[in-house]
Amino acid sequence: MKHFEKIALILAAGLALWGCQSPTSSSSSSTPAATFTVTYDANGATSGTVPTDGNSYAQGTPVTVLGNTGNLAKTGSGFSGWNTKADGTGTSYATGASFTMGTANVTLFAVWGTPYSVTYHSNGALTGAPPVDGNVYGASSTVTILGIGNMSYSGYALAGWMTKTDGTGTSYAVGATFTMGASNVDLYAVWVPTNLKFSTTGTTITLTGYTTPPTGALIVPTGVTSIGSDAFASCTGLTGVTIPSSVTSIGSDAFGGCTVLISITVASGNPDFESISGVLYDKAGDALLDAPGTLSRSFTIPSSVTSIGLGAFWGCSGLTSITIPSSVTSIGLGAFWGCSGLTSVAIPASV
Structure with a gap:
């Protein structure tokens, strides 16, 4: 009888040990999905700081490209966006563009090209000076339209700016943006009489x-x-x-x-x-x-x-x-x- 009792105890202990070692839904765990980062490189800038993207991205998720928020600048060159290769032979991205994260970390290098400027003209203002944009822009970079500066024109209000005084160019509201082309840009004030309403x-x-x-x-x-x-x-x-x-x-x-x-x-x-x-x-x-x-x-x-x-x-x-x-x-x-x-x-x- 004692022999059978020993066998029963051994079997019971074995079953208990097997049960403890068997995986259950409550104790199972999965490997976290891999994530990747986006790093910005100044690529030879002489001043300013690179933007920082503190996000981690899983494969297949969208990434929005940051702008030149740290005012990167390079003597004799204009900022033209970002590229996946330092020599500019990779994929280029403008500010606000998006791409899909792959299976590796991404480094985006600042692209430096021919410098272009934006100059504002008072176009009839009687006193004061138009705003001054001290930035140097590369082709494809984003330009934000400035305001009235120190100008004053009695009986008129600044409605915006235009690229040609004969009206055949493009008009811009203050705060609007445009993409820099491959030439300098001149902007002329658009003045509207103060008795007229405009938007x-x-x-x-x-x-x-x-x-x-x-x-x-x-x-x-x-x-x-x-x-x-x-x-x-x-x-x-x-x-x-x-x-x-x-x-x-x-x-x-x-x-x-x-x-x-x-x-x-x-x-x-x-x-x-x-x-x-x-x-x-x-x-x-x-x-x-x-x-x-x-x-x-x-x-x-x-x-x-x-x-x-x-x-x-x-x-x-x-x-x-x-x-x-x-x-x-x-x-x-x-x-x-x-x-x-x-x-x-x-x-x-x-x-």
């Missing part, structure tokens, strides 16, 4: 209205890129409007109800609009957008026109008849509102 964002400077109604001839400042809907509606003292080449967008009824408006003039270099006999059309001539309020007697719409804009003839009380060609397929709401003298409108079947 800015990115490469857009928009006239939105006014605090005091403009009278006489309104010259839209060069550098303004957009005129908002109803911006100058019912300005009954407005006699003329001149639109520069920089304006590429005009909202509906922008000059509707301007009853003494004699003509709307558009700069010949404007890529989007044109004026024919004081009437505003799009550049292609297929949209009639605005007619001056003093338009009188009979008016024949050109055969190239396919659409008549919202409020296009609003307030033309001296107009007595309009001939609409068969090319017109749409007429905007309120196109003839306020045309109290209108006695005849020939609307074709095409509408």
